[in-house]
Structures are given as C-alpha cells and as structure tokens.
Amino acid sequence: xxxxxxxxxxxxxxxxxxxxxxxxxxxxxxxxxxxxxxxxxxxxxxxxxxxxxxxxxxxxxxxxxxxxxxxxxxxxxxxxxxxxxxxxxxxxxxxxxxxxxxxxxxxxxxxxxxxxxxxxxxxxxxxxxxxxxxxxxxxxxxxxxxxxxxxxxxxxxxxxxxxxxxxxxxxxxxxxxxxxxxxxxxxxxxxxxxxxxxxxxxxxxxxxxxxxxxxxxxxxxxxxxxxxxxxxxxxxxxxxxxxxxxxxxxxxxxxxxxxxxxxxxxxxxxxxxxxxxxxxxxxxxxxxxxxxxxxxxxxxxxxxxxxxxxxxxxxxxxxxxxxxxxxxxxxxxxxxxxxxxxxxxxxxxxxxxxxxxxxxxxxxxxxxxxxxxxxxxxxxxxxxxxxxxxxxxxxxxxxxxxxxxx
Numbered sequence: 001x002x003x004x005x006x007x008x009x010x011x012x013x014x015x016x017x018x019x020x021x022x023x024x025x026x027x028x029x030x031x032x033x034x035x036x037x038x039x040x041x042x043x044x045x046x047x048x049x050x051x052x053x054x055x056x057x058x059x060x061x062x063x064x065x066x067x068x069x070x071x072x073x074x075x076x077x078x079x080x081x082x083x084x085x086x087x088x089x090x091x092x093x094x095x096x097x098x099x100x101x102x103x104x105x106x107x108x109x110x111x112x113x114x115x116x117x118x119x120x121x122x123x124x125x126x127x128x129x130x131x132x133x134x135x136x137x138x139x140x141x142x143x144x145x146x147x148x149x150x151x152x153x154x155x156x157x158x159x160x161x162x163x164x165x166x167x168x169x170x171x172x173x174x175x176x177x178x179x180x181x182x183x184x185x186x187x188x189x190x191x192x193x194x195x196x197x198x199x200x201x202x203x204x205x206x207x208x209x210x211x212x213x214x215x216x217x218x219x220x221x222x223x224x225x226x227x228x229x230x231x232x233x234x235x236x237x238x239x240x241x242x243x244x245x246x247x248x249x250x251x252x253x254x255x256x257x258x259x260x261x262x263x264x265x266x267x268x269x270x271x272x273x274x275x276x277x278x279x280x281x282x283x284x285x286x287x288x289x290x291x292x293x294x295x296x297x298x299x300x301x302x303x304x305x306x307x308x309x310x311x312x313x314x315x316x317x318x319x320x321x322x323x324x325x326x327x328x329x330x331x332x333x334x335x336x337x338x339x340x341x342x343x344x345x346x347x348x349x350x351x352x353x354x355x356x357x358x359x360x361x362x363x364x365x366x367x368x369x370x371x372x373x374x375x376x377x378x379x380x381x382x383x384x385x386x387x388x389x390x391x392x393x394x395x396x397x398x399x400x401x402x403x404x405x406x
Contacts, residue, residue, distance in 0.1 A: 015351040061217045131202050131271055137168040137178055138193040138201045138271075143313070144302030145192070147185040147274055151175035158183030161302035161387060163205040165271035168194055181273030202271060208241040210265035212250050219396075221363075223248035223259040230362045231260055231396040240385055241267055252362070253396070254318070254368050255305070255383035275301050275390055288353035289329060290405055294373045296323045305381045310335065316368050321381040322357060322389060325371065331404050337369040344402035352401050361399035370399070 086359070130136050139145040139160040148154035151173070158180070160166065166180035166187075171194070175186045193201050218229045223245055231251065233239065239251035239260065248259050250268065306315025313326050319337040326333050333340050341359045352358070354374040359366045370380025378393045 014203075027059070072315075107402070108183050118327070130199055131206065131269075132166065133165065133167050135168040136194070136198045136406045137166045137176060137187075138198040138205075139164045139166070139187070139191060140193050140201070141191045142325060145187050147178070147180070147183050147187055149185055151186045152188060157185045158276050159302050160187065160274045161199065161272055161389075163271075164273055165256060166192075166274065168192075179276065183274040183276050206269050206271050208244075208267050209238040209270045210241050210251055210260060210267050212237045212260075212265055214264050215262050217264045219251070219253060219258045219260055223250070223370070227259075231360065233260075233338075233396060234394045237392060237395050239265075252383055252385055254380075255385075256309075256367075275355065282330065286385060288354065293325065293329055293405070294371070295357045296328060296381075297371055297379055298373070300388050301379070301390065305384050309386075316381050318381045322369050322371060326404065329405070333404075338366040340369055341366050341400050341402065345403040347401045347403045349398070349401070353403065355405050356401055356403045358393055358398050359400040359402075366399055 061125075064293060080163045131388075139162060141160075141162050143162070145160040145164070146156055147158035147160060149157050152175070160180055164180060166178040168176050168178055170177040171189060172405070174189050176189050176192055176194070178185065178187055178192075182371035212233050212235055214235060216232050219225045219231050219233055219239075220229055239253065241249055242252055242257060243250040244262070244267065245259075247262050249262050249265055251258055251260055300312045300321075303313060304315040307317050308320070309317055310320040310324060316324065319335050319340055320334075322340060323333045323335050333343060337359060340357065344357070346354055347353075352370060352372050356372045358370050358372050358378050360368040360370075362368075368380070370378040372393060373379045373390070376393050377390050379388070379390050381388045381390070
C-alpha cells in the first residue's frame, strides 16, 4: 500500500488510521460520519505503523473537522470547526491524551473515558461561529443555485454561485431556508452542502480579498510607484488577492494581474455570497426594452467566464457577454471590447441609463466592457475566478460610456 493512502476500520468505536504521510482524515465525533472500510491486504510499512485513534464524543462545538499531514511522515495538522489549526507530532500524541486543537480532545493510542473528557470541556456562553456563520451552507453547483421567495415554485430572488456561502436557518422537505449576503429565501438541499461537508469545503475555497480603504486607490501594472497606473478603485471595493509581497498586494483585475499598495488595503478571508435578483425598479417601466435587457442579462449571473467564449450558459468573455445580450434585442456588435466602444452614442455618468455599456481600459487601451444595470452597478463577465458578476461601476475608472438603445 502506498504511504499516501489511508484506511479507516471500525473497531468498536475506534478507527485505524494507516499512512498519515499524506492523508486527510475526517475525525468527527459522531460514528456515522466515518464510513468503515476493509483493511487493505499486504503489510503496512514499518515507519507508518497503524495508530488507533479514539475520538471523544462531545458537543458539536468541539468536533474535529480534519487532521492532515504536513511536511513529513508523522506530522499532522489538526483543524477544528472554528477553523483553528494546530500542528501535532504523532510521536508526542501517542504518549497520552492531549488537546491537539482549540477545545478539541483527541486521543491516539490509549483508552479514554468519555465522562472525564466531557468534564474537561469548557462550552462558551456565546454560540461559536464558523467562518462567520452559525450554521454554514455551501452551494455545490455547476453554474449557480437559485434562491426562491418560497419553496418549489417561488419567484427568483437571488442566486448563489458555486461555493458561495449562506446561513442555514431551517431545513424542511428538501428545501433550506437560507440567508446569503443581502438575500433571504429558499434553495434546494440537493445542491447545498451543510454540516461537516460544508466546513471542509469552506476550508478549501475561502479566498483572501483586499478591501480598499481611504478615498480610493491606484492600481499599478507592477509593484512599484514608478510603473504605470492601470486604473483607480474606490473605497470599499474588494479585489481578489493573488499574493502578498513586501509592501504590495498582487490582485486579480478582471483576469489580469495587477498591484496595489498594502498600506491602503485590508486583507481579509472571505467566502462568496449570493447576489440579489430584485426586480428592476426604474422610471422606464417594467416593459421597456432597457428594463427587459437588464433583467434578461441578470439571468446569467454566476455563469462561467471563458476567454473567447460566446455561450451565455457554458462560458463567455466580457465582449462575448455584451454581444450576445444585445443580439437578443436586435443590436449587432463585434466580439471585441475596443471595437464595441466605437458604436452608439457617448454618454456621461450623469446621463447613463440601465442597458448602456461601460468600458474600462489599461494603458490607455480599452480592454473590458460591462452593462450598466442602474443604481451605480455594472454587470460583466469579469474573470475565470469570478464569472459573470455585479460590481460597483467605479470598481475601476470608466474609460467610456455609450448608449445603443432609445
């Protein structure tokens, strides 16, 4: 058997863990979570001798999420439900019962009395939150998960993209009552991870974002004050962090690498949340072409970004998105952002209306486009990491705005 494999065998409440060198082992307190499997044939390598692991049943706040090897054989990283991490040496742990993570009791290689372990636990007065959620849910879908006003046939009120997070308020008859971002409604539990599975997925998909402070910030091509400024981003904007350097943060700017000063951003770990699908309310009325175009375009929020793509469901890039949306309303556009900028009539920030196009540039050349949807927001196919999303229209400095509709 390869050293990076592991097997778990039921032995009256205990589990045999083999090959800790590269295994990720879920150690939940409830026995039903660990599925017993057959012991593999053949000898276990001497340096990877099986170790009995007894997980002490305890209140939910004290469950272990996972133990994962780190760096060398015999070293395990233990993660509890709060996200707390700790490095444990297998040799040390086999000697006696120890606390291997915050408020988590695990014993390796010895008997342990359940009653005594529970006496040692200190249950906090306030509910423990995991990644900011009391009862975390994570969407697991190919494109997006619809949030409805009521179960089964309710009106669409929002969408969760793949791996977006929510607070699960209640579950009944295959539907979860959830709150995500500014949206509250119901989603099918078929596409929603909850409990331990949601927590493990959150550990994998949570991403750092740079929240812009001050009065705004310059985004540069390279981590130096002597390099060109690509654009300006306004206060409160969030940019996905690719790396943190000495005094600089590398960020994702619509699929391209860019840099901002670390002095003017706060880097935080965030899970994605839902976007609202509230009906467009504006002076043009619900039957206007502009209102219809915006509502049609919003159907594709959360769908994939694919460079060169022209499919609204399987993947588009920024100009492919605007081209296909406008095609439905009788307007023919080229599949090129800079070329689209030469169509229509120019407008300003004071005269722009929902359905107009907003263009952004890099180095003086237009390289991105989105649809203005009202309330200072733009809908655009941003990047492979984020797909089709809504942003503040000033998440970058607009280079040009045009109107193609009456």
